Amino acid sequence: MTTDICSQSRRSPRDRIVDAARYLFRKHGIRGVGVDAIVDAACSNKMTLYRHFSSKDDLIVECLRRAGMEMDNYWRELEDAHPGDGLAQLRAWVRRIADHLGANDCNCELMSAAVQLTDEDHPARSVIKRFKDAQRDHVVELCRNAGVANAELLCDTLLLLIEGARLNQQSSGSEGPSARFAGIADAAILSFAGSSSVPE
Amino acid sequence: MTTDICSQSRRSPRDRIVDAARYLFRKHGIRGVGVDAIVDAACSNKMTLYRHFSSKDDLIVECLRRAGMEMDNYWRELEDAHPGDGLAQLRAWVRRIADHLGANDCNCELMSAAVQLTDEDHPARSVIKRFKDAQRDHVVELCRNAGVANAELLCDTLLLLIEGARLNQQSSGSEGPSARFAGIADAAILSFAGSSSVPE
């Protein structure tokens, strides 16, 4: 319907399975979709899935790793679009998140996965934590490059606002507090950047 | 272990089941715990559960309704502790959330439930939405009472920060961005309250 993975029969079954899994995971939750539904949406079969992935958890890990890689690619796109301009990259990043709040093609996968995979020792947890740490480091660097004095503080403020907006979107809908996310986040950036040359 | 519901045999089986369900839902996720585990933790049995609740979904709804009622009680406690002082109630509310970020006895139930119950027509969705709307109205009223000019904006800022902090706690741990939540949120309150008598 929305993205007919079955019609992409020229792609490898492995890629179709991963894409179908990511789509269904976003739509029905990781625990709410079974491998049968995944291979059905991918126009493949269970045997092929288990020839590429040792278990469903292994497939989940691969899905999250791909989501992280796509995010890394987006960081590079931002750097290319605004080379050396951390402030512009930050604002473009926030604007993109605001624009994609309604759609489910965003990278909410990694955070909603953390809510759904409550087991502390699930193999995906390390993937999530590694991605989160890398993202934080990169945003801090952008803030510092933008001339913000307290880069860590702005970074954490933005991260809290972003994930709060994504979560609120799911519980309160588009007309809830997440509707004001773009303005709030951009105001925070400008507020910090404005007092850039005023340490303390 | 942590809270031995079984030893509270004087309480009604219904209450023990609901409490055990809420505890396990928080710990392993709504979809990650079965009715057998619930009645086992409650030292009851499946038949008694299904005599009180027509289905597992019905039990979920009751759990969320109780979480919402406890939140209403907390609003009343705040009003009693700081009668008529919206600013003090806001700051006490934020401080309490910050203190309870690590523990799982907070009311994250209603928001994490929204992530786990992806079906748009799940009976719990209306409970969640109703609670969220009421919470927003109440916080807006507190902001307005605190003399804040743009009460809705501060309310939504706080709501985004709070849910972002709770979500980040689960994916990045206690040392992540959520560690700075208390300072960020309190600064936001004071910033808005400071410019209270300066509309626009």
Added chain:
DNA sequence: CCGAGGTGTTACAGATCGGTAACATTGGCG
């Protein structure tokens, strides 16, 4: 043409899930 590797099909195992029926047990109240 032929053999081999990746793929698809069918069937099934073992476990767990939500939910129910029939019956035994308990505790409180007259």
Added chain:
DNA sequence: CGCCAATGTTACCGATCTGTAACACCTCGG
């Protein structure tokens, strides 16, 4: 005591879940 309602016990149903075994297919390089 004896009754009654709530609760507990056991066994089970059908559906669904992850994961596997055996076998058929099909394409492509030598």
